[in-house]
Amino acid sequence: MVLMFPETLPIGGVEIRPATVLAPMAGVTDTVFRRLIRAQGACGLLMTEFTSSHGVVASARASKPTRSFRYLYFEPDEHPISAQLFGADPAVMADAARYCQDLGFDIVDINFGCPVKKVVSCNGGSGLLRDLPLVERILRSVRAAITIPLTMKFRAGWNDRELVAVKMGKLAEDCGLQAVALHPRTREQGYSGNADWTRIAEVKAAVKIPVIGNGDVTRPEDAVRMIQETRSDAVMIGRAASSNPWIFRQISEHLRTGRYETPPEHARYELMRRYYGMLQEHGAADATGKMKQFATYFTHGVRNGSRLRSEIYHAREPGEILDRVDQFFERELAVNA
Secondary structure, three states: OOOOOOOOEEEOOEEEOOOEEEOOOOOOOOHHHHHHHHHHOOOOEEEOOOEEHHHHHHHHHOOOOOHHHHHOOOOHHHOOEEEEEEOOOHHHHHHHHHHHHHHOOOEEEEEEOOOOHHHHOOOOHHHHHHOHHHHHHHHHHHHHHOOOOEEEEEEOEOOOOOEOHHHHHHHHHHOOOOEEEEEOOOOOOOOOOOOOOHHHHHHHHHOOOOEEEEOOOOOHHHHHHHHHHHOOOEEEEOHHHHHOOOHHHHHHHHHHHOOOOOOOHHHHHHHHHHHHHHHHHHOOOOHHHHHHHHHHHHOOOOOOHHHHHHHHHOOOOHHHHHHHHHHHHHHHHHHOO
16 A cells, blocks of 8 residues: 655755654653654654753853753764754854754754743744744844754744744745744644644645644554645654654554554553663663653553553652563563463
């Protein structure tokens, strides 16, 4: 069964293969999670957590690593990888982008989509959708500061009465960006309601640069349907990848065969063990906290998963968490054998 889906996504001189992207997610897409996703196979482009441009500039000048430096840390096997920045000062954004280029990132991406109040109140993220002249100054300043590809991720507008998706797409193209990614909800929507894919199609029809679609892709079938309905050049997946890190591989299987495997419970056990082990190997500052956070994602659909989450939440050390995970799955897998 052959389904229409782009084989590659060209972003400037960087070829993304396959045409799938892990969305930047605050508190989620750190180096450990990105490498876990890449290890499952078939994810074309990884992106960092969105990072403050002011924090990046401060990190570049600091005598010891800062939080922003940790956000931008990546391993060689993560290429191709994009650094995502947010901020509202064109000069600072340019300096931060230059620093990311010096660190070895393949692409720099600018965030015009984050709906979180503390970011928007500083005129960052989707707050900038109300000030397109400032958006243009930022884009031109950053474009002039780096030689690697520049992209941006944005929302459709502040609300349904102030839609700017097509204007943003054309502005990006005029300013020399090599691709854009649209999450077609508005800032006012947050993550509620449905993502209106017709807005992605409108941007795709309005520009010649690649358009990446994002929003409400939870299954491989959704990824194919997004491409068919919007004619977008790639699919970006965020929240669904947290609970189903296999989704990129499943998309590839679906495109090849028309079907895909749903991993059994022992696969989730192996995934949790691998991720928790990677956290410890990496020396994550808050390995225990990360283990508890990802227990919610990784136990999605697991029989009696709420019991395991409760046990993990009450644990105090990484080793104790690993013991509880082992004991839980040994019981559950034995019962279901």
